[in-house]
Amino acid sequence: MKPSAWKKGNTIGIVAPAGPVKQEELLRGLEIVESLGVTVKLGKHVYDKYGYLAGSDADRAADLNRMFQDDEVKGIICARGGYGSGRIADLVDYQLIKQKPKVLLGYSDITYLHTSIRQRTGLVTFHGPMVASDMGESDFAKLSYDLLQQFFTPTDVVYTSAISPLEAIVHGKAAGPLVGGNLSLLISTLGTPDEIDTAGKLLLLEDIEEPPYRVDSMLNQLKQAGKLDSANGIIIGDFRTSIPEDPENLLSYDQVFVDYLTELQKPVMKGFRIGHCNPNITVPLGTEATMDTEAKVLRVKAGVSA
Structure with missing residues (x-):
């Protein structure tokens, strides 16, 4: 289920489903969003703070649900990640999302919502920059900005070594819906109703501030769970x-x-500037994708419908 493309003048909702937001960073990011030719509407609780959370679980979930309910709002961008999305997964109105599908953009902790929403509703969501933590930075990359145009015109994302050096760990070609995101968040879904489904998929993995031994541990858990x-x-x-x-x-x-990953005997390619990096390339999650390690290209089908 693909959300509808945006049009100039549309209203885009801004929510904080995870960690608290710094006002100055959010305001800088909002200027970037508005420069796309849209207006913004802030969630009622976007500036709330409850320790390491952007307000209570009920309030954060209510903001997200209201943005899907609001017919004026044509898309939703998360303010930042941090922690807390998994805490509201059972409070999200998935039936409402099925009825009113919209673009949802974010990454990092938002990986949990990407996974739960896609697997419970079939909605294509978008792994990419957020308002405060990316667009609010002074060095927000032009390429990151340019790729936000995919929300206005259905466009395949074609990632080649012209964007960044790509390297095969295992050579080959593969196809399937692109899923995944932040490795530690994918691990947190295991054993829950939203356990990541990787069967027949291309699995995207990224993370930050996790030392190699922790990445080792998490890959081992994915392996033991049969996800690799x-x-x-x-x-x-x-x-x-x-x-x-x-x-x-x-x-x-x-x-x-x-x-x-070498023992998997299936294509594995590294070097993608997707995740906690600059540029941070936006890719749809849930649409068909193909990878070719010889040609060093990942092609992801457009995530919005005209």
Whole structure:
């Protein structure tokens, strides 16, 4: 189920389903959103703060539900990630989303909502920049901005090595709906009603500030849960950490990926600027995609309908 494309002059809702927002960052990001030729409507609780959450679970979920209910609002962008999306998964009105599908844009902690909404409703959602944590930065990349045009005109996303150096870990071609996102959030879905379904899919993985041993642990959990074996191919987005490690006891991210992914005997490609990086390339989740490691290209079908 694809949401409708935006038009100039549309109203776009801004919500904070996870962590609290800094006002100055949000205001800078709102200027970026409005420069697209749309107006913005803030959720009632977008500036709320409850410890490490942007308000209570009930209020954060209510903001999201209201934006889907509001016929004036044609799309929804999350303010930031952080933590908390999983806490509201059971409070989201999935029947409403089925009735009024709209663009939902975000990443990081929003991975939980991408997964729950897609698997409970079939709606295509979008993994990409958020208002405060990306658009609110002074160095928000032009390429990140340009790719937001896919919300106005149905356009396939074609990612080649012209955007960033791509490297095959396992060569081959594969196809299937693109799913996934933040690795630690995907792990948090395991054993829940929203457990990530990777069967026949291309699985996108990215994360930040998780040292290699933690990525090792999470990949092992995905492996033991059968999620790596059932995927048709693996797309490795951005991974980086500033956490110091003892160099004598350190495996690199690349070594960890090789250990877990070469034995799969299915295409695996790394180097994608998708996730906690700049540029942060927006890709639809849930639409058909193809990957070719020889040509070094990922093509994702348009996520909106005309």
